[in-house]
Amino acid sequence: MTDSPPAPPAPEKTASPGPARSRREQIHEVASRLFSERGYHGASMRDLAAELGMQGGSLYAHISSKEALLIEIVEGAARQFEAALLDLASDPRPADTRLREAMARHLTVVADNLESATVFFHEWKHLSPEAYARVTQWRDTTEAFYRELVAQGIREGVFRADLDVKMTANLILSAVNWAYTWYRPGGRLSPREVASRYADLLLGGLRPPPQEATP
Amino acid sequence: MTDSPPAPPAPEKTASPGPARSRREQIHEVASRLFSERGYHGASMRDLAAELGMQGGSLYAHISSKEALLIEIVEGAARQFEAALLDLASDPRPADTRLREAMARHLTVVADNLESATVFFHEWKHLSPEAYARVTQWRDTTEAFYRELVAQGIREGVFRADLDVKMTANLILSAVNWAYTWYRPGGRLSPREVASRYADLLLGGLRPPPQEATP
DNA sequence: CCTACCGATCGGTAGG
DNA sequence: CCTACCGATCGGTAGG
Numbered sequence: 001m002t003d004s005p006p007a008p009p010a011p012e013k014t015a016s017p018g019p020a021r022s023r024r025e026q027i028h029e030v031a032s033r034l035f036s037e038r039g040y041h042g043a044s045m046r047d048l049a050a051e052l053g054m055q056g057g058s059l060y061a062h063i064s065s066k067e068a069l070l071i072e073i074v075e076g077a078a079r080q081f082e083a084a085l086l087d088l089a090s091d092p093r094p095a096d097t098r099l100r101e102a103m104a105r106h107l108t109v110v111a112d113n114l115e116s117a118t119v120f121f122h123e124w125k126h127l128s129p130e131a132y133a134r135v136t137q138w139r140d141t142t143e144a145f146y147r148e149l150v151a152q153g154i155r156e157g158v159f160r161a162d163l164d165v166k167m168t169a170n171l172i173l174s175a176v177n178w179a180y181t182w183y184r185p186g187g188r189l190s191p192r193e194v195a196s197r198y199a200d201l202l203l204g205g206l207r208p209p210p211q212e213a214t215p
Numbered sequence: 216m217t218d219s220p221p222a223p224p225a226p227e228k229t230a231s232p233g234p235a236r237s238r239r240e241q242i243h244e245v246a247s248r249l250f251s252e253r254g255y256h257g258a259s260m261r262d263l264a265a266e267l268g269m270q271g272g273s274l275y276a277h278i279s280s281k282e283a284l285l286i287e288i289v290e291g292a293a294r295q296f297e298a299a300l301l302d303l304a305s306d307p308r309p310a311d312t313r314l315r316e317a318m319a320r321h322l323t324v325v326a327d328n329l330e331s332a333t334v335f336f337h338e339w340k341h342l343s344p345e346a347y348a349r350v351t352q353w354r355d356t357t358e359a360f361y362r363e364l365v366a367q368g369i370r371e372g373v374f375r376a377d378l379d380v381k382m383t384a385n386l387i388l389s390a391v392n393w394a395y396t397w398y399r400p401g402g403r404l405s406p407r408e409v410a411s412r413y414a415d416l417l418l419g420g421l422r423p424p425p426q427e428a429t430p
Numbered sequence: 431c432c433t434a435c436c437g438a439t440c441g442g443t444a445g446g
Numbered sequence: 447c448c449t450a451c452c453g454a455t456c457g458g459t460a461g462g
Contacts, residue, residue: 041256042341045457057458058431066457096422121396122337126257150421159421167404167412168421170397171390178389181336189382197382205420206365206374206383207311260441272442273447281441432462440455446448 024062026052028076031069036118040070040126070123071131077120078138080109085145095153096203099172102149104195106176110183111191117180146172172202239277241267243291246284251333255285255341285338286346292335293353295324300360310368311418314387317364319410321391325398326406332395361387387417 021029030051034043045066046056063069084105091098110117124135146169153159159168175198183194236244245266249258260281261271278284299320306313325332339350361384368374374383390413398409 037340039254039256039338039341041254044455046455055432056456057433057435057460060458061431099421122254125252126254153421157423160419160423163416163421164412167409168416170393171413171416174389174393175386177396178385178393181392182385194382197379198386201378201383201386201417201420203421204375205416205422206314206368206378206418207420208372208375210425259439261439270448271440272444272449272451275442276447434460436457436459438456440453443452444450 023052027059027062028069028073032073032115032119035070035073035123036115040066040119040123067128070119071127073116073119074124074127074135075131077109077113077116078135080113080116081106081142082138084109085142089145089148094158095149095156096158099149099153099203100196100199102146103172103176103199104192107179107183107195107198108191110176110179111185111194114180114183114185121177121180143169143173175202238267242274242277243284243288247288247330247334250285250288250338251330255281255334255338282343285334286342288331288334289339289342289350290346292324292328292331293350295328295331296321296357297353299324300357304360304363309373310364310371311373314364314368314418315411315414317361318387318391318414319407322394322398322410322413323406325391325394326400326409329395329398329400336392336395358384358388390417 027048031043031048034048034051037043038047044056045059049056049059052059085102088098088102088105091101093101120135124132127135147165150159150163150165150168150172154161154163154165176195179191179194183191189197242263246258246263249263249266252258253262259271260274264271264274267274300317303313303317303320306316308316335350339347342350362380365374365378365380365383365387369376369378369380391410394406394409398406404412
């Protein structure tokens with residue numbers, strides 16, 4: 001054996017189980033944080049490299065471009081939302097039960113991925129046209145999911161018949177999405193508890209239930 | 216007549232009535248649009264100057280720095296929110312009526328200032344420490360306003376006694392703030408109509424009212 | 431993964 | 447408000 005080449009940089013490949021993450025995963029993780037804190041254009045590749053203990057140019061041994069990094073972060077978030085809601089579209093339970101579950105899952109994705117969710121909500125407009133179109137597609141699918149859920153609830157009779165389907169879906173989406181601005185891990189309530197309180201509020205309303213004359 | 220000096224750049228000074236806006240106001244307006252579309256770091260001063268038909272360096276005859284521009288846009292938005300809600304804190308009407316009015320005003324500020332509202336929500340973290348502190352202060356005041364409104368509603372008996380005050384305020388804020396992502400002028404509903412539907416939903420809930428046995 | 435570097439662009443200034 | 451320019455920094459590449 002003569003001069004051995006530089007040690008191959010670990011398993012590489014895709015998501016390996018256990019706490020040992022590949023360099024690519026580390027890059028994505030730190031990039032999500034920097035992009036969420038400083039914005040896509042406000043975070044430089046040299047900042048990113050420095051946090052990983054390497055030189056700016058060395059990043060390009062692992063990724064092809066800054067924009068590819070953004071695309072992967074945003075689409076990764078989109079896929080998580082999609083995966084969380086997909087099977088609920090064909091769930092046979094009543095719409096109010098499914099609304100509770102959808103909000104819990106949606107809010108859990110936000111809370112468990114605060115950084116990439118923030119990048120998703122703030123930076124998706126800076127994507128190239130193709131990636132932009134895919135994310136728009138995703139948004140439309142999610143909106144359609146909640147509108148269909150509301151419409152089904154009306155048909156089932158578990159929701160009021162006079163609901164404005166579009167505005168109701170918008171209100172639900174506001175609740176679960178806006179959480180990225182205020183939810184912080186370690187707070188008083190878990191994501192499911194937040195979702196449960198939100199669902200209680202949305203389903204029952206703020207007004208007291210009509211009182212049967214207090215004796 | 217020989218070579219006349221370049222025409223003095225119009226009235227200058229502060230907000231003039233009528234459609235003729237000062238150069239400073241034009242700069243603020245275009246900057247709000249560019250910052251909202253491309254982000255603060257993604258929009259360059261040369262982009263801004265080009266849209267106003269001038270050279271990059273010429274902007275500095277009107278403003279002191281890019282960051283001063285951001286500060287003024289963000290604080291301008293904060294002041295608008297504050298002005299819209301301020302007198303409602305001491306309004307004597309019942310809490311449900313005041314909630315309707317607060318949501319209508321809040322949503323109107325968002326809808327009538329979509330660009331600066333977007334800059335406000337996305338870029339306030341990039342402010343210098345002093346401006347950052349002032350905006351944080353504003354956020355706290357607004358949250359406190361909605362929490363107090365909810366708490367008063369409970370005391371008055373117009374809201375359920377078992378409400379989680381903080382989560383209820385968060386839900387209200389989610390609805391009115393998130394509108395910056397989807398509301399577009401010229402749509403089906405005016406800001407007040409959106410707010411009215413949201414308030415109906417929040418006050419009455421999604422569930423049908425308890426039915427007196429259909430005859 | 432590093433050194434060394436590329437052209438482009440950034441916010442901002444001097445002097446008119 | 448323009449011309450001309452400053453130093454700094456940007457994303458990215460060549461060659462090892």
